Amino acid sequence: MADDQPESGLGRITAFSDGIFAVAMTLLVLSIAVPDLGSAQTDANLQARLVDTIPSILGFVISFVVVGVYWLSHRRLFQSAHDYDRATLYTNLLFLMTICFVPFPTGVLAHYPELTTAVVFYAASMAFAGVTLALLWWVADVRPAHAIERRRVGRYYVVRALGTSLVFVTSIPVALVSVSAARYSWLAIPVFFVIISRIFGRDVLREVT
């Protein structure tokens, strides 16, 4: 850090964003409650109770993976950013708010994995975060004038974020019929990633993570 530019503005945005991501992802573990065995402190009881936490653990894993993939996208966005404006700053704060919120729907899903309402609330929250990420890519990268090649990378990430949201939104009507089918439908997200990579082609794929 040279004396004439003591603090890169962009550097602090990414450091602050990384901090938010790191804390939000680590707080997810708090949604897995340590079983309270009461007076029956036996191995058989603890084993049964640990088996009961499997849905919570799966919820932790799903949220961690989705937020982790959002982080990869966010990292890629600011890696190519050379400048930013006020709209980017405020949209970034909005996006980070949706990330900070994730531990709450994850906790609801961990407590009530069999209730349609919990699955719908979780899917809606994750979809909202995805739409906000797409908006951030649009505001920070697609909107300003760029070379055509750059624009294709930006569009790839907009489509990827919107597609992730679409999978979550689609799982909402599914959840009204079958809660477990809705949860399994989220596995379509990585499949979707592969499909859009094929559509966007080799030259974009080389630039994305």
Place this chain on the structure above:
Amino acid sequence: MADDQPESGLGRITAFSDGIFAVAMTLLVLSIAVPDLGSAQTDANLQARLVDTIPSILGFVISFVVVGVYWLSHRRLFQSAHDYDRATLYTNLLFLMTICFVPFPTGVLAHYPELTTAVVFYAASMAFAGVTLALLWWVADVRPAHAIERRRVGRYYVVRALGTSLVFVTSIPVALVSVSAARYSWLAIPVFFVIISRIFGRDVLREVT
């Protein structure tokens, strides 16, 4: 990081401050408690309980936005700082303490949104943080001799922080009459931002976030 200057003192102050901000803003989500359905684990019950968490969610949003705007101000302060002294270091620690404290009044407001005491306690805490931020700007930026143009930016942020505090302080007598009116009055903060931007004029506005 060159060998002859292995660690920028300023860099660690901002990294540490960003960490405090990131953790405090993410901990806000813990003020939204996962509903305990007890034995009535039905969708209707969970829906009703999630509706009950709306005041908590609004409290999370308000605190996140206010602290986020304080972070933008803090970022701007150290972006232009080329040097710092002991008074700045200690005032910064004092300010960060008020930021770390925010999850507590937010939790109180989330639990008792209809009680005047909770609204007053929340408003007083946020006002205190704003006054401390104004003090930090004064100590770190306005107090040392600077070019006149720089001083105008510093004064803008001092006025903005004091103005935010003023809105919160004003909401305290309002809360004695109507709790919800007091909460709505906080929406005056962004309006206030627009007004002082007009007063300070175009040349300052170009430099602030």
Place this chain on the structure above:
Amino acid sequence: MADDQPESGLGRITAFSDGIFAVAMTLLVLSIAVPDLGSAQTDANLQARLVDTIPSILGFVISFVVVGVYWLSHRRLFQSAHDYDRATLYTNLLFLMTICFVPFPTGVLAHYPELTTAVVFYAASMAFAGVTLALLWWVADVRPAHAIERRRVGRYYVVRALGTSLVFVTSIPVALVSVSAARYSWLAIPVFFVIISRIFGRDVLREVT
């Protein structure tokens, strides 16, 4: 941060990883519950209850030390990394997920230190994290072509991570016989470190932490 390279991709990976490590290690303290004295708020009662927290405190210390040593290994990996690919990024996320998970088995062990199930669950979780760390070293450092000297450092860390896991896996059958013997067996980890340092020899030892 020069204008033509505003953000080092590697820099954000390590900053994000450090954030995850820092939060996960600090959250470990939450596994030590503040004793609830109920109505018997006497010094004798609090002293007895604080003595009861000793197993929790030991669990905190063990997890902190193991995760801290994993961090030293992670730091060393990215210190020598000049480049990284998609496989490294995703393996790193997987490893960080196992680190974020650690507070949960630590909490289970803290609550039920005398139950075989808690010790087995803890040992299995820590072993899984170690295997993932070995995988990360293999993917990021050993797999790409390197000079022979570099490869020896990479192999040292792979063996060290797998060895740590082996100690935890070995403690699982021990726990079926004696819970406390299993916990004491974890003290073999630093002994194991010394042994492999001797095997790998002086030239590697100079490069590792």
Place this chain on the structure above:
Amino acid sequence: MADDQPESGLGRITAFSDGIFAVAMTLLVLSIAVPDLGSAQTDANLQARLVDTIPSILGFVISFVVVGVYWLSHRRLFQSAHDYDRATLYTNLLFLMTICFVPFPTGVLAHYPELTTAVVFYAASMAFAGVTLALLWWVADVRPAHAIERRRVGRYYVVRALGTSLVFVTSIPVALVSVSAARYSWLAIPVFFVIISRIFGRDVLREVT
């Protein structure tokens, strides 16, 4: 970050340490429990309960200030460090463990501010952290050969950390007589800082924070 030195080892130590400090200091707020009003959700009741949290808030403030001052010392240590060895790395981890631990004794003190045991446990924990900080200064700065001027700065910080511990240790016998006298005695710490600054003289004072 140049290509031939992609990651400063020292940079990651300070970033990781700052993260630990930031999380530990923010977690302190969790020791202030949101009052549970039960069925008596009145303003009078909430006011009374908030008054009851004053000892918790004071505990938060004391821990925040002490850990904040320890952070200033840690920042100063690595600011002047040009190199580090294995002993420094491990001593730093030990010191960070004592920092991560602070929320626990703070929580105990917040719950039972009138019990001698809580005050003694808190004072002993803080004293242990101070001794570890002195050890870290000795290992990382005083022990290696340095110019005489540098050594005086190192000795200043060793004495300051040991002195802070001494105030906490002295408060332990005081607590056996009077709990509140013991807590007030901690106010001697800033007085002690002024005294040793006078003893070490103007040239050292110019270099410390």
